[in-house]
Amino acid sequence: MHPQARSHIHAIFPVIFITTLLHLVLAFSLPLGNDEVYYWTYALHPAWSYFDHPPIVGWLIWLSTWGTRLHQELFVRAGAVLCSAITMYVVYDTGRIIRNERTGLIAAILYAADLYSSIVAGVFILPDSAQILFWWLALRSLLRIAHEHTGKSRAWLAFGAWTGLATLSKIHGIFLWAGAGLYLLLFRREVWKKWYVYVAAAISLICMIPILIWNVQHHFITYAYHSQRVSLTQSHLHLNYFLTEILGECFYHNPVIYLWIWICLVQVFRKKYQACTVQTIRVLLCCSLPLIAILLGVSLFRSILPHWSGPAYSSLLLLVAARLDARYNNLKKIPATVKWATGITLTIILAGWWIIMDYPGTLGSHDRMEYGSGDFTLDMYGWRQIGKSFQHMYQQDQREGVMQKNAFIISNKWFPLAHEQFYISYYTHQPVQGIGAVDDLHEYAIWRPQARELQQGDDAYCIVPSNYFIDVTAHFGHLFQKIDTPVVMLQYRGGKLARKFFIYRLHHFQPHALTKN
Template sequence: MVISTSIRLLLAALLELGNDEVYYWTYALYPDLSHFDHPPMVGFVIKLFTLNGLLRDDFFMRLGPIVFSTLNTWLIFVLVRKISNERAGLYASILYNSSTYFSIISGFAIIPDAPLVLFWLLSLMLMVDVLPAYKIDREARWKMILFGGYAGLAISSKYQGAFIWVGALLFIFLYNKKWLMDYSLYIAGLISLIILSPIVLWNFQNDFITFSFHGERVAPAFGIRLDYLGRELLGQIAYQNPLNVIVFIPMGIALFKRESFMAAHIKGILILNGLPLWLTFTGFSFFRSTLPHWTGPSFLPVIMIAAMYWSSRFREIGVTSRILMPKRILLPSYFMIVVLALAVYLINYSPFHFGKIDSVLMGENDFTQDMYGWREIGNSFRQIADEEEKRGTMPPNSGVISFRWFPGAHLDFYAAYPANRDLFLIGSLTDIHKYAWINESRGSLIKGRDYYYIAPSNYYRDPHKIFEHYFNRIEAIDTIKIERGREIMRYAFMYRMKGYLGNFKTPLNLRTATNERANN
């Protein structure tokens, strides 16, 4: 716990926020019952750990997931110790922190997966306690009701949390139908629904746009795409750490052979907790492009089963030490530390180009640019804007525009907001996401006003092509150069957008926007 948390705290101090992280900052800046693409929990986490935005810094933005991942390390140890033994619990905590998804993606980055994994693990702890209950007593009923609360909070973090209930109900139907006759199961379901009611209300008020958006992302398409499937599976291996996956393989073979190294009811709960989520989104990848972290929580049970398997195997061959870990358990952690050190070097210090080297598109497709250079762009923007306004070429406190949620959220967090300027996005609902609502909260673009446009070369869009119909004229101001390792990594081009014409139609007429998107 100390080692892994120290590493995450160091990373939080060294690395700027990524695309998703700065976007979810807007959930805390403009809280709501729900949001365009996700439930509201991640915004509440940010508000809590930044003291309602008082500590608006990369470090404190990430403090929530870092605290959660430390707690999760303890929880998974306690849970596996309870259902197996202490050594298996220790193995589980090590494999958990060796996983890229659990240790970094959900354990370091401030994204919806951070609270999702915490509440998933808390729900799983209660499932192990109560679902196999031979006698449903007062204590079991209270735990079932608490389970409904944790499951509801998981779904309020990310919609994949619904699979917690899927796994629980499958176990009840297959192994312990007594619960179907007990009122506490239905109270638990009601509590989950009450927790989710603000999300349902928000979507009702907004034409269920969230479900339309996500439905389009996973709706089956004609033709099987093996390339999508291959990319999804390779992504899952990378997100779980390839060396972790090697540790999982013998466990999978043992399960297939029906070897006995854990109680049957524990095996049923764990498999049904993870398998439905994994099958669903891996199945979608046969037809649609998916993202590997969508299946991330399904590997919690895999880690736990693997820890119990290896604890059993090492006991058989006489490995008993709780301090000296077997190499196959520790190697994934060593590999993770090396990868993280390399990532910090490549992102913050390396002179290497991984994208285009071009006078306009410098850095495009370079994955290291997402978490580097934005603070420098923000500082330079404020200096240039101050000079512009002192010369009278731009009005005081002019706002900023962009064209999409990324890089728009980065420019908002690092450039516009610190300078007390509003950033607005002009584009379709699928391009600007929550900024369709933020635009209105900030008073919308005002006819006749002038605005700045900042165009990072790694996400460059020519303002004359995308904004010429919205402004009287467009004038170049300056070029910001971002260096790393004494090499220019990318540029940020600044423009004056003069005389807004007042003709951007907000996409918040959601039915129209949804229909237009479907037709296109």
């Protein structure tokens, strides 16, 4: 092996180590966000699938928390950190396959500098955390196939397994098969005659059986809900949604990296890109552009989330890495472009951590009742403190006989109910229950966290953060005989008021009122 190539192999491990160490610090120090605590509830009841997503995110949390016994943010997120570390090596190895070890090293550093892959999927525990690993493993298998004239059966079977697992993590993993099918249809039609293509497809389908079983049992509620989120029926053109999507993608994938991705795509379509083989380019485009194009099209009519297209843009990092390696081939050091991208990401991480943990006050509304509304950073701030404050209040209520023992905690939405279950109910051992519409409760509408539900005469607490304020009397007044004036707990950040928590005591549940409504 060439000495320089060997040095690149050795360099990838310090990159993975340093990045993983940063991920561990963030995973330990930041409270869980809305989605993360919600996915933690999946781990409380391992199932074939769940209301919002396929099951792997719940299974992963269940494993990393030792069956939810390890109750700390780091353990909840440990699966994401581990998947990210493994994926970085897979990215390196894939870059080595398409060009050389230096391309692989550059691709791995770009992956670490991409906010979506490194932080959104690499620190926070989301369905993307496992999907991005399986996506890259599938992509590597397909690129290996592309470099063979007929394709190897083993690589195809691996592709089928990894794609199935990617889809079992998040449903749009199926776009890998769409990309593979498009590639074969356009450029390798003779491979359709090979038996292993169909066996690979069968493996993917077998992996997806848990999703099918659960949805049959629940009348395909997942797809009924998500189809509404992307449906274009009766939608009007919204250029502001499209612009928001573009800006979101640019931020999530690092402005420097995002610009280079589109520079490389323009060069490809102008037939001026020569940094890797035609077969490699074809595979990457087939596996990336359909998902990107569909989501950009939907964003013209509906508001969508920028990270939905994350795996597609992540795949295109290979084009950038190969192009930078070709452009700076005579330099032994990492290109300045990569350093700039890394610097921007580190700056965003530090700024984000400071805003979440120490920004004075709130970025949101200063309305008396909705204080902090619109400030998404509050989703990851202050829940440990409010949990301790509520525990003291609950214990005092028990001593004074103000509330029944084991009074419920209720809410009309999955957030903030999931936060309240993780940071409050876990310690007070109170039962929780969602009361409201399916679209508001999601998994809480079809799953009960404990065997006993609210019964005649039960008391309950309703904890309302001001950034998600609701009129408790309007939602629950008909269900309880009496609702006390709320206790108001003020929460400060950086020495200034950030939000309020309104703690309502609700007395004597009346189930017949729920039946009537």
